[in-house]
Amino acid sequence: MSDQAVAVNRGGPTDKTLRLDAWWVEPAVTVGMLSTFLIYTTWAALVNEHYYAEPYLSPFYSPCLSTSCMHVTLGLFDWPLSPAILILWAPAGFRLTCYYYRKAYYRSFWMSPPACAVRDGHAQYSGETRFPLLMQNLHRYFFYAATLVVLFLWWDALLAFSFPTADGGSEFGMGLGTLVLIANAAFLSLYSFSCHSCRHLCGGGLDVLSQSPLRFKLWRQVSRLNENHMLFAWISLVVVMLTDVYVRFISMGYISDVRFF
Amino acid sequence: MANDKYETHEYDVIVIGAGGAGLRAAIEASAAGVKTALICKSLLGKAHTVMAEGGIAAALRNVYQEDNWKVHFRDTMRGGKMLNNWRMAQLHAQEAPDRVLELEEWGALFDRTKDGRILQRDFGGHRYARLAHVGDRTGLEMIRTLQQHAVHKGIDVYMECNIQRLLKDGDRVCGAFGYWRESGKFVTFKSKAIVLATGGVGKAWKFTSNSWEYTGDGTTLAADVGADLIDMEMIQFHPTGMVWPNSVRGILVTEGVRGDGGTLRNSEGERFMFNYITDYFRAETAETEEEADAWYEDKTNNRRTPDLLPRDEVARAINAEVKAGRGSPHGGVLLDIASRRSAEYIARRLPSMHHQFKELADVDITKEPMEVGPTCHYIMGGVRVEADTAATTVPGLYAAGEVAAGLHGANRLGGNSLSDLLVFGRRAGLYAAQYAQNLEGHPSPDADQIEQYAQELLAPFNNDGGENPYTVHMALQDCMQNLVGIIRTESELKKAQTEIASLKERLAKVTVEGHRQYNPGWNLALDLQSLLTTAEATTMGALERKESRGGHTREDHPGPDPDKYGKINLVLRRKDGELSLSEEPLPEMPDDLKELFEESK
Amino acid sequence: MASEFTMRVWRGDISGGEFKDYRVEAQEGMVVLDVIHTIQATQAPDLAVRWNCKAGKCGSCSAEINGKPRLMCMTRMNLFEPGETITISPIQTFPLLRDLVTDVSFNYEKAKSIPALKLKAKEADGTRRMYQDDVDRVQEFHKCIECFLCQDVCHVIRDHEDNKPEFAGPRSFVRLASLEMHPLDEEDRREFLKSDAGLGYCNITKCCTEVCPEGIHITDNAIIPLKERVVDAYYDPVVWLMNKLTGK
């Protein structure tokens, strides 16, 4: 960072910070976690293999829209590259413009500010008033798109109850993978429906909530979830990654699924 | 004409003090179309009013249809042991509901009833649930609403400006002189009319719920220009202040705790208030714990709990319990709501008490009882005003709020102060504006006079080797706490008089260090002058009133004396520099109002 | 049960200053403000500090304690180890007047510019009806004691003086939210939020929420909902398109 911020002198101390606690731990951990996720996801989305282990589909590739998929969810057309690219923009954009993640990466990657009462890493600052950061305002559209994806993940979880039989048919069953897919869909739902835009659309935008009892109830529920949005953001991030790992390892033959019945 | 050696501003009306009373006065004066300024010695919005917790008393009749201004009037007079100015009590009870509703028009959001109106809560001495409130931070709601309204009306506000002298032109006031805390520089306000709304005097005591601002500036400013003071002996000790840790001793615990179901117990676990019901309140007070507890839900068929007797009664009872050896570990009694209400209810109704005890005393009030004891809280006495116009005895000078006297008589009911600020703040602003509009010519303070004041204010810098003002202040607080406290007696009061006289001499020699910019040492040295004046006035009144009534209890004259002192105000007036005391009869109540008290007997 | 501490207190004015050390005894239960008062009464009578209520109700005693924005009257000394050195500095975002006192007029100026409340007509019976469910949300914002700690910690102005004219700060957003969500208000402040108050400068990094002594969820309950309301008016492409098509 070339444009290190300069201290503004208003008569008081001009130290970068007078905090004595380990304020840098939080941004450091965030950088670590987010980088790991980013690198893994990019790789997993581009390799274009081992994303399906019947009956489990990795969430990074769901819904699979290319007719050449290992497991076609909705075959729209033939797509030569990784089919993950067709859909991953939605959850990726959703998280990128998420109010919580914005906080996380503005603090940790951009150091604006690295922690409270610690000097901003930049001399100039215009926040989200200009392009490209102005585009953060489109968050609610990513919410719509990502919610659609979550519906497909529930569909995948449902399909994960149907196991292939030797005679080419299928039978009802449940394996550890089924539970993994359910957990994945569940945490992603919690994350999506605790979203601030969702809260606004449910009722937050109203001034008189008591006149719309249904939306009021909805808003109250979403508000309750919203208090834990950060928690859901992290859990769902880890779970979705582990779900991919689980499916991938089965598909690669490293492990085999545990079948309950 | 004043020479303009010092920064000078000219207005039609200046309001000194930006608490509830001052803000309401400024809003009214400005609305009347006169050029108005508001001056305060802290930042805007930090005045005492911000700390008020429990609520605003007004017979809105949202919770009890049976309530009306007459009942409120009667409660106020009885709570004040009939020493009140009846006309003020009447105006107050009649106008309070409109003033509260007006706040709502300006953005205040009170807690609501189920049908969407303002919810009202119980408080000591009020027959019905009457206090409009917002949890336990009603004062914050009120001051913020008024502050924002005033700001949007474009009223000029001068913050951190400490007024030290009023200026006179003949027999009327024509301005004020003070200094900026920021720079220490002097400033003159020329003005046709002045409203005093400077609040109280509690900083003369050691254990007090009051802040550094409460140094009796208004009473002193008024007395110095010849205005009458009355009832200065009437000091309210709030029964429930924090007692531990020592450093927070005196900080208020709202009466709302008892209003919402809390009860007082001694170290033996006894609800001792049942032993302290005086004849005066016996007919309307519950005799058994069952009746007292049932009263919270059903006020028609039960009588009120003695926990909610007026404050003077409760404070004396606590004092007696502690003296009898039945106090709590740190010399208070126990206030218990934890065992009586759910944690959720307590956290919702009393959030700031919950927070305050948790942070300051490591006590979780949803689980444990609080330790509480009396703390100096409010002065019923102050500047004498005309009931309808809030005019003092000096032309052009008006007073409203805690600095004014009359409404509360010998004891103030909880919640009656905030409504007082609104009702009489408005009246003071209105009549001050009218006075200014009718006055010909410009206010013209005397330049020599101003120069003399300036020299007086700088005197502490010229002293050498004297005491530090903080030491003198602490000595005064010890003196008032020990000698002019809840229970008084002639010998101690006389001792206090001698002590105050010697403190005055010590003050004259006090030395301050450093320069004039934001110098709290210097500021305190100046505030001490008014603190000592009010301490002197209170002691004089207390010595003279040879009876016990409301906020004034004499060990050597334990009962009320209805034939003599029940009929008079003690009036203090400066004559040739010294305070002198006279007795004057209370204003006579008209017969139709008198009936309200007869039928109840 | 007294313990000794070293208090490093900033002494100076707009032209500069330095930390000065004071050794003080703290009695059990004392808060930082008590210790500052002890220093005033015994060692430095001209030490400038603001306070009023000593109970966390007035928001006067804001300062930075070991670098963290806090109320001095609500910071217990038992938070620290005996013998420790505790640094007390003035809030940094505003120009210093003296020692621990700063010129906070920025906040009062911003307050003046906020479009005032405008209530709808009264009910037919001449009353106002509002329900607790609607009022709850706004009452959270009314808890603000104007300590300006959120304004102090906000990096938008703390570290970028040049943003001050464009940005009203979290305290103002709390107030704007209380007006926008008032059940009976009918003024539209979204244009003001976007253009005058500089809502877009906030990058929701939540420091304001972290320091608010009243526990107001400034970012989650005030700022983000306001951002969403601004999106409704200005950044929602569908709404925008609809308006274009219907010629609004």
Ligand SMILES: Cc1cc2nc3c(=O)[nH]c(=O)nc-3n(C[C@H](O)[C@H](O)[C@H](O)COP(=O)(O)OP(=O)(O)OC[C@H]3O[C@@H](n4cnc5c(N)ncnc54)[C@H](O)[C@@H]3O)c2cc1C
């Ligand atoms: C903790 C607490 C809780 C309370 N709870 C309640 C309650 O629930 N209900 C109720 O009705 N009452 C309550 N009261 C009482 C009530 O709050 C006060 O009596 C009331 O607020 C006084 O208001 P005021 O407008 O007269 O003065 P204040 O609000 O005290 O304002 C005084 C103003 O005068 C200014 N000033 C003073 N001297 C000067 C000077 N020399 N130069 C310039 N400016 C000066 C100050 O800066 C300040 O702005 C409570 C009081 C306390 C302390």
Ligand code: SF4
């Ligand atoms: S969340 Fe926004 S307003 Fe609050 S401190 Fe951060 S940038 Fe400032």
Ligand code: SF4
């Ligand atoms: S919102 Fe909180 S931090 Fe900001 S001024 Fe109000 S009380 Fe202080």
Ligand code: FES
């Ligand atoms: S997903 Fe985090 S705020 Fe919308």
Ligand code: FES
């Ligand atoms: S002194 Fe009032 S908040 Fe600290």
